[in-house]
Each structure stands twice: as C-alpha cells, then as structure tokens.
Amino acid sequence: MPITSSGLTHGDLTADWQERFNVERMREYRVERARQTMRKHGVAALLEASPNYIRYLTGTIGYPHPMVRYTLFFAEHDPILFEHDGWYHQMPDQAPWIKEWRPAQAWLVAAPGVDASRYQAKIFAAGIKSELEARGLLGEKIGINGFDGFANEALREAGITNLMTSHSLMLEARAVKGPDEIKCMKHVAAIVESMWFKVWESLKPGVTDVEIGAIASYQGLMAGADNPVTGGWRSGPLGFDRGFANTGRIIQSGDLVYGSLCGVTYQGYRTCTYRTFKVAAEPTQKEKDWYKELRDRLDAIIDEIKPGKTTADAAKHFPPASKWGYKDEMEVLASEVGHGIGLAQGGSYDYPIINRAWSFDFPQVFEEGMCLAVESREGEHRVGGVRLENMLVITKDGAEIIDHFPREEILVAPL
Template sequence: MADESEASGGGAQNPAASWPERPSTDYGFLERALGDASADAFVHVGDRFDDDMRYLTRFSGPDRDFAFVFVGDTAGGDATSTLCAPALFEAQAKREFPGDEVRMENVDDPAGERARALLDEALGGDGTVLVPQGVPHDAALYLERAGYELRSTSAVDDARAVKTESELDCLRRVQRATARGMARAETILAESTADGDELLWEGGPLSTERLRRQVNVTLAAYGVRDAGNTVIGAGPSCADLHFTGTDGIAPGETVLLDISPRGPHGYYGDLTRTFVVDGDGGWERRAYVAVEAAQNAAFDELDAGAGVAASTVHEEAAAEIAAYGFSVGEEPGFTHGTGHGVGVSLHEAPSLRADAPLEAGMVVTVEPGVYDSSQGGVRIEDLVVVTEDGYEVLAAYPTGIVPQER
C-alpha cells in the first residue's frame, strides 16, 4: 500500500514533480488477435475523445477523426502500425505515436478513406479486417465497399483491462493527486462550523459548489484536471450518484465526495469518502459501519489475488451490507456494483459483477455504498491493482466519518 501520510497530506507530494514517461503500447495483442481470427489487419477510426484510439496511438489530438491501421505479418512482410493524422498535427503525432509510421493526410479526406487507401497498399483490396465494436459506421462502409470483410473484435478492451508497469505508474501518480484533492475537502469540512442549519467556512456558507471549486484548484496544482468528475453531494443529493450541482451543506448530514480527475497521459484516478460534520450517530453512522464492513469484505476476497472471480468480490460486499439490514439492488440500500475497471476510461473492464477471474495487473475500484434519497448516502471507494498474490491500494487514504485536518 502507498504511504498513508503522503496520500492524506502529512507527506508532501511535490506539485512540480515531473510525470512518468508516456506509456507505450505493445501491439503484440493485435498480432495474436489477427492470428486467432485468421485476419489480415486491424483498423480503428476516432478522435481524441475516443479512449480506444488514445490507448492504441497515445495521440492526444485532434478533435476530428483520424485513423490507426495495423497490418499483420500474414500479409507477407513484418507487422506494421500506422497512424494517419491531419498534417497540422505532424509534430505532435510523431512525438506521441509509439508505432512504426505516421502518415500526414489531407485534412479534408475522411479518416475511413485514408485507412482504406493504406490497406490497399498492403493488401491490394482483399482481406479480412478486424475492427472494434465502436468503429464509426462511415469508416466501416469505406472498408466494406472497398472489398474487405470486417469482423468485430474485443482485443482492445481485453488489452486495456490489464495494465503495464508504465500504466500503473501513471495511475498511482493520478491517484496520489486525487488524494490531495480529497485532503483539501476533508480539511475544509473539519474547519467548518455549524450555524443553525448550515455550515460556515471562512466567513460564508459552505456549499457543494464552493467545496468542489477548492478540490479542483488543488487537483490542478498537482497536474491533473477534474474533467467535470468532482461529484459532491450533501444530504439527499448524495443518493444522486453523479451530482455536480449546487447544494447547501448542513450540520449532521452526509457529504459524499467522489473525485475522479484525469492525468496528462489520459489515465484517471477515482477516490470516494463520506463525512458528517456534527453528526448525531443516527442513520448515517449505521450506514457508514455497513459500508466500511462491506469494503473490508471485498478486500478479503481480493487477498486471494489473481484468479478470484470478480463476481465474488461484489457478492461478499453485498452480503455484508444485507447483514446490516440494508437492501441490495434497490433504494434504500446498495444500488450499484462494487467496482469497475479504471484506466484511460473512468469506467472500463473489468466489472466486479462479471463471472470471469481477475488477472494480475487489472485495476479496479472497490466502492460499496448505501443510499436513501430521504436521508443521504454513504460510499467509500479506493482504487486497487490486482497482483498475483493479493492487491495493492494505489494511494491509501484514511477512512472515518468525522472529517480531520489533513
């Protein structure tokens, strides 16, 4: 586990420290996918908002479609990986793309047409091409009309689910920055004072929006951007799992903070804590105890490491929450899965509801929760990587319902 003092604010992470090198992508998984399917090439088309393209090319722009083409050695030569990018992005593409060749194309040519032309050079208009399910329809039509047989593949999703050491370095760094944002929020809550039915901080009412702005400033100082993912609810709005609105914060009600920023290489952090200022130990205390016990039950399952069925992690967490008298699958109670994968997407494979075994290198959230829209909500979430013989928390952060200065 990461050093708790560093994550919680006791040991300073230098905001000016350089980031790990940009992760590369080993295209061996595409060679294997082509071999298994007796296919000749792989093609994907998308823009910088397409996380599969971000993973395949490590290219962070532009906001219009570009193409990635991988031709296997079955075509008669060595396997080759090519990025077809608009000419205005030549320097950036050559700097960021880890593959064999960058081709600069006319910005007016459709990306699917550029991919088709490159395939024609290698395959002569005949062959089987693998594409992810998310390939744009127009790009698929360009390829099919040129005579290529298209087959869908999950190869990219499968490869993204298991992180390399360089990817884990990025995830650890983002998660440490996420913890600094959480520490800022917890400190503000600890410093706030009750005044009737509202909390005051530095001379004014404390709201979810005011707290969110403080978190986001801290995230920016540590080199990550909030990406619109700083979710903070208070009281009933805690039951809204993605609340980013403005709500006053009152003494005695739950304040749920789910912070999920994105780092410069595209990888996300994800951390959730729940606090109560001047609580009376009622519903929120019982819910917190149940959620904390559920997370510990999930960790106990993850202690087995690689090979444990993902679904058993969820089932044990859900069983623990049910043992405390809360419903599972409906409100009031535990209304979502125990966790999901995190990488260049905030939500990606694996799901802890799936029956498949977890593999070493998979990064997942562990985030049981209990919600009641008439009361509030409690969730505790940490980000872990599965190892051969257990798991590692990517950045430890203390738990506790009463906020402390960090």
C-alpha cells in the same frame, strides 16, 4: 483485512539517477499487448477512432472531436496515424516513434450534410483499402471501432467486408497493466489524496457543492493532474440514492457529504474514488452503522480479489438489490460494483466487472496487474447517505489499495 500499497518513491520529474516513469517502455508494452491479443483472435489490423484507444495503440493525443483522427494499427507492420488538420503538421517530429503519417479524411459527424459526408467517407474508405492492399491484408479480419454508419457503409462498398467490432478486443488487451501503467495509477491516486485533503479542510456550513468542486479541481491542477475534474458532490437529503450532483446546494451543519473524484488523470490514467464527510458535527450512531456496514462489505470484496479467483467469488459480498427494496439489479448497476480502471476509460470501464447481475453466470478471472475500483453505498432516501470507493492493483498476493486517503470512518470536517 485489505492491504495498502507501498508509497511513491519519486515524483513526476525526470532524473538520470533514478528509475522513474519509463514512457518508452510503457508505449512498447501497450503495443505488444495489443498485438498479442490481435494474433490470438486472428485480427490483422485495427481501424480505431476512439481517442483513448488511439492513445493506447500509438502513444499520441489529438483533437478530441469524433472521427477527425484515427489509426490503422497492424499486428505485423508499423501503424499508420491519420491525423487531423494542424496536428498533422505539428506532430511527426514530436512523436518520432510513429513512422507513418497521413492526413485524416473526416466529415465532422455529418455536419456538412448527408451527401457531403458520403462523398468524404468514400475517400476515407479508398485510403484504407489502399493501405490494406499494399500490405496484402484486404481479405483479412479487420477490427473497427469508433466510426459511424457512413464509414462502415463506405468501407463495405470499397470491398473491405471482413470487419468485426474491436471494442472487446481492446478491453482484453488493456486488462493487465504494465509496471509503468501501474506507476501512473499510483501517481494519480496520490494526486487525488491532495484533492481529498483540500475538500476535507474546506467543508463548512455555507459553502456550496459547486465551490467544493472548484476547490478540488484547482488542487488537482496544482498537484499535476492532466484533467483536474470538479467531481460529483452530493449532500444532505440528496445523498441517497445517488443521483444528480453539483446543484449549488448550500452545505448545512450536520450534513453528510460524499463526493466522487472520478476522471482525474495523469498521463491519461484515470481515477475512480469516493469518500464521505460530516460537516460541523459528529456522525450519528445510525450514520456510523451505515458506514461500518459499507466498509465491511468492501473489505470482504477486496479480500477475495486474488490472481486465479473470479469475479463470482467477490460478487457474493454485494447484497442483492432487494436489500434496498429494489426489484432489478440494474437499479444498482453502477452503485454496487467493481470495475476495471485504466487509460482514460471515460464512459466505459476496463475489465473486469464485479456485480450480482453478471458475475455469477459470467465470471471473469482476476489476473496480476489488473487495476480496478470497488464501490458501494448505504443510506436512507431523503435523509442522507454514505459512499466509499477504493482503487486497487492486483499483485501476486492479492489486491492492494492504492488511494491512501483515510477510509476507516466518516471524516469529520474541521471547524
């Protein structure tokens, strides 16, 4: 039977009398994780333009447009942050832990045209070459991520040829969370609890799925979320299999409604969680059976998640895609899955992945400190569906559920 994690002992305010979030310790932990992983793989520097990875490596945020800011992060030297526009003038005294600042050389994703982009990319590459030469690293292995073809071409023309894609290296570094990262994950899970409660008390006949998203988002903002998303809401005959959401559909009496509150963030750390509700009626026996099958499945998976065991041990509890008449496991790729969660992963998951497509042939080992979410669904096409996803942290004794909003049964919205 899955264990629920202990409750929060503090909020997000600063205090001198209690140990709360220690952001300096969190930044230092992430830097050391990255450097240990780089040394393991013989990588001298990372040239990183992904906003989430820049934040992990430098503890900074910035303008989110692609490739307008980047970092040159070293295994043995202080990192350099190449910053965008006005941020370059605003940030140095606001982020004093970064000692080296340069103006970023950007070409706005080729908007000025091919010739201008190639011209600016050459300036960019010359600057990177100069920094590597100054540290005696020009011939060393350099990881690169988040850049376009203009950047890669210019770097090679400048003589920076020992390049490797570093996305997998960063996933490895991020896999095990430090104590302050786990605190952030538990805190954002608590924020989402308040969002689920507002959704539960607001679901009634006549409200639209778009309204429910607005209610959820507002509550997230009030509870302290960095990014209070509207979520994805599916109801009635649109509930199985999962597809488009937030259509403006009017919720009706007797509907099953499920939602995803995925992407709510606190200090950049991101949720991924689902719950299912019933509107203006008790669940039918068929719906109760769907949900019990679903919850029992997730409970069995969660019980397998312990340090030293592998994703293969957990994946055996997911049914094959053929259970629903499908021919390929890709047809349930992100529906019957466990996946790592962490610092604003956005369009990509952290390690590990649990599914039938990969876990049996390519198992990943569970480690203490990993955070992940496990999700599944049941239902009938054009009738309705139920869905549940829980957020977990792996302790020395096994996985604990950190999103505490009730999960035992379909939640009946109050009339």
